[in-house]
Amino acid sequence: MKIITCIKQVPGSTQVEIDPVTGNLVRDGKNAKMNPYDLFALEAAFEIKERTNHCEVHALTMGPFSATDVLRNAIYMGADKGSLVTDRRFAGADVLATAYTLSQTIQKIGHYDIVICGKQTTDGDTAQVGPEIAEFLGIPHVPYVKEIVEIKEHSIIVTSAYDFYDEKIEVAFPCLITIEKDGNVPRLPSYRRKRKYQDLKLDILSLKDFHDQDPGNYGLSGSPTQVEEIFPPQKTKDSIRIEGSGKELGEAIYQILKENRYV
Amino acid sequence: MAYIKVNQDKITKEVAEKLIKICPFGAFDYENDYLSINAACRICKLCVNKGPVGACEFIDDVREKIDKTLFSGVTVFIEQHQNKAHPVSWELVGKAKELAAINGEPVLAVIIGDDVEHIAQEALTYGVDRVHVYQDEHYRDFNVERYTNVLEHFFQTQQNNVFLYGGTPMGRSFAPKVAARLKTGLTADCTALEMTDERDLLQIRPAFGGNIMAKIHTPNTRPQMATVRYKMFNKPEKQAPTGKIIWEDTSTLSKKTTISILDHYNKPKVTDISDAEVIIAVGRAFKKEKDLELIEPLRKKLNAEVGCTRPLIENGWFDPKKQIGLSGRTVKPKLIINLGISGAVQFIEGMKDSELIISVNRDPNNKLFDISHYAIVGDVYDVLPELNRLIDQIIGGKNEVS
Numbered sequence: 001m002k003i004i005t006c007i008k009q010v011p012g013s014t015q016v017e018i019d020p021v022t023g024n025l026v027r028d029g030k031n032a033k034m035n036p037y038d039l040f041a042l043e044a045a046f047e048i049k050e051r052t053n054h055c056e057v058h059a060l061t062m063g064p065f066s067a068t069d070v071l072r073n074a075i076y077m078g079a080d081k082g083s084l085v086t087d088r089r090f091a092g093a094d095v096l097a098t099a100y101t102l103s104q105t106i107q108k109i110g111h112y113d114i115v116i117c118g119k120q121t122t123d124g125d126t127a128q129v130g131p132e133i134a135e136f137l138g139i140p141h142v143p144y145v146k147e148i149v150e151i152k153e154h155s156i157i158v159t160s161a162y163d164f165y166d167e168k169i170e171v172a173f174p175c176l177i178t179i180e181k182d183g184n185v186p187r188l189p190s191y192r193r194k195r196k197y198q199d200l201k202l203d204i205l206s207l208k209d210f211h212d213q214d215p216g217n218y219g220l221s222g223s224p225t226q227v228e229e230i231f232p233p234q235k236t237k238d239s240i241r242i243e244g245s246g247k248e249l250g251e252a253i254y255q256i257l258k259e260n261r262y263v
Numbered sequence: 264m265a266y267i268k269v270n271q272d273k274i275t276k277e278v279a280e281k282l283i284k285i286c287p288f289g290a291f292d293y294e295n296d297y298l299s300i301n302a303a304c305r306i307c308k309l310c311v312n313k314g315p316v317g318a319c320e321f322i323d324d325v326r327e328k329i330d331k332t333l334f335s336g337v338t339v340f341i342e343q344h345q346n347k348a349h350p351v352s353w354e355l356v357g358k359a360k361e362l363a364a365i366n367g368e369p370v371l372a373v374i375i376g377d378d379v380e381h382i383a384q385e386a387l388t389y390g391v392d393r394v395h396v397y398q399d400e401h402y403r404d405f406n407v408e409r410y411t412n413v414l415e416h417f418f419q420t421q422q423n424n425v426f427l428y429g430g431t432p433m434g435r436s437f438a439p440k441v442a443a444r445l446k447t448g449l450t451a452d453c454t455a456l457e458m459t460d461e462r463d464l465l466q467i468r469p470a471f472g473g474n475i476m477a478k479i480h481t482p483n484t485r486p487q488m489a490t491v492r493y494k495m496f497n498k499p500e501k502q503a504p505t506g507k508i509i510w511e512d513t514s515t516l517s518k519k520t521t522i523s524i525l526d527h528y529n530k531p532k533v534t535d536i537s538d539a540e541v542i543i544a545v546g547r548a549f550k551k552e553k554d555l556e557l558i559e560p561l562r563k564k565l566n567a568e569v570g571c572t573r574p575l576i577e578n579g580w581f582d583p584k585k586q587i588g589l590s591g592r593t594v595k596p597k598l599i600i601n602l603g604i605s606g607a608v609q610f611i612e613g614m615k616d617s618e619l620i621i622s623v624n625r626d627p628n629n630k631l632f633d634i635s636h637y638a639i640v641g642d643v644y645d646v647l648p649e650l651n652r653l654i655d656q657i658i659g660g661k662n663e664v665s
Contacts, residue, residue, distance in 0.1 A: 065302070100443075125469075125609065140520070224484035227477050232475065233608055240638065242638065242639050242640065260598065
């Protein structure tokens with residue numbers, strides 16, 4: 001059995017601001033980490049590996065060369081292999097172009113039974129890339145998996161969490177699942193694995209490795225959506241500011257609640 | 264392909280340093296007097312627009328432009344579960360009517376299910392012009408493969424301009440599958456939608472996970488698609504129906520699937536903060552879980568629901584259903600009291616339409632203050648005990664019944 005897990009490197013902090021003077025995006029690019037949702041995706045892969053014989057977990061990420069950090073982390077946690085797909089021609093990719101790039105990479109890696117993604121990322125917050133990869137691969141997807149119930153020879157049974165109900169679903173291989181946050185308890189990278197695998201060679205792929213090598217299908221060119229403008233959120237409301245001691249402020253809140261007939 | 268070209272003859276050490284500073288994504292590498300762009304580039308064009316003149320240049324594609332007048336109709340996917348429509352669908356119909364009116368497009372609705380005529384009738388009362396119903400016993404439960412075939416068929420036959428979906432768990436799983444099938448764009452969790460007179464849908468949402476809004480468009484692909492969270496827009500008034508129901512033939516559509524639902528469990532009903540009238544929202548200023556007891560007197564007095572920010576969910580202090588924000592629940596209560604919340608944009612977007620907003624935070628520059636009716640500059644650990652004392656007085660005293 002082979003599992004491909006898609007992970008992403010995201011900024012360490014989500015605080016992005018616009019410099020009021022220059023109008024430039026100010027972003028702390030130095031601190032990067034693995035998308036926290038992907039930890040659950042990796043753990044789900046390791047869980048399946050532990051419950052089956054001969055299972056390989058292959059971590060995959062798309063991004064600049066520095067994103068190999070998250071691949072190494074995945075390997076220290078328990079992944080067997082890691083691949084980075086990187087190319088300047090992937091720059092400016094939206095959800096569709098990103099999903100297409102990853103699907104081309106997954107086809108190149110080949111012979112997979114399950115693709116596992118985190119539910120969403122903390123920087124894009126769209127939760128769309130997983131289902132789009134599945135469509136490009138021509139395989140079904142099951143979202144929000146919170147429990148792996150049973151792994152059969154040709155299918156897997158999982159429980160998915162929706163708003164007001166859960167569903168127990170059986171889906172045949174190959175398939176893609178996205179893992180709900182807190183669906184499991186992710187393990188930490190192991191020191192032993194780190195010592196053992198710190199020189200493990202990672203696969204580096206780019207456009208030239210793909211079946212579809214038309215640069216028009218990748219990056220900004222392959223992206224149907226484009227960002228027309230970025231701007232700071234509106235400040236519309238008139239705000240009454242109240243300062244003072246804890247006692248004065250407590251009384252002020254009490255008065256506001258009283259005026260509005262809440263107390 | 265579209266890309267940023269670096270004009271090396273304009274690059275000096277000084278210019279390179281300037282550009283490296285401007286780029287928010289760290290996409291420039293300067294080595295051996297050569298400035299190159301790596302895969303971290305997002306083509307945000309800041310280097311072109313704000314950098315030294317002529318150093319960077321945006322080279323665009325020359326592509327055949329589509330004829331935008333060939334696509335017409337703002338379509339809402341009406342989500343149903345166990346033959347009940349999700350209320351977000353009607354909110355989207357309200358928005359669709361506004362968007363469609365700008366260029367005189369029709370408002371369309373698609374319903375997929377079994378025994379859903381009552382939902383189609385309901386759609387007409389909200390002012391939909393044409394309700395397309397795909398009714399089949401195979402469509403009783405949501406199945407992403409079958410439902411995608413349906414929307415593909417709908418677009419092929421209707422050539423609609425826009426698809427709107429509720430940003431529910433179902434919509435967020437379904438819409439991307441359709442987007443990839445139709446090879447078109449999809450913007451998640453839009454907080455505002457606008458229509459230009461050239462039929463371009465402007466999709467506005469927080470971007471880069473931070474305190475920035477992005478206006479996104481889909482310049483050369485149709486349909487234009489967006490998901491919108493529940494309670495983001497208002498439900499329209501009911502009216503006398505003027506539209507019609509169209510029963511689609513489902514016999515030719517593939518029902519093949521490798522997914523089967525083995526079991527279905529309704530979760531025990533928990534009070535949903537989305538429907539709460541009064542909410543106390545707590546944030547990271549609370550240092551220990553036990554300190555949350557400080558809000559108890561106020562909560563009891565106001566009969567409030569308690570919501571929280573993402574870090575508190577990560578601490579495991581609350582059920583994820585209690586999270587307010589775009590990655591949690593959108594709320595629109597009559598009163599919300601924010602205690603010790605720093606105000607990330609994703610939180611603000613999830614509660615900014617509340618009728619009365621009171622925020623307590625010791626940071627005078629707190630972003631949440633900008634959208635609050637009352638900005639209380641103080642530490643929750645100082646303010647709450649005083650407020651509790653006043654509340655305890657009335658509870659203990661004669662005002663209890665009034």
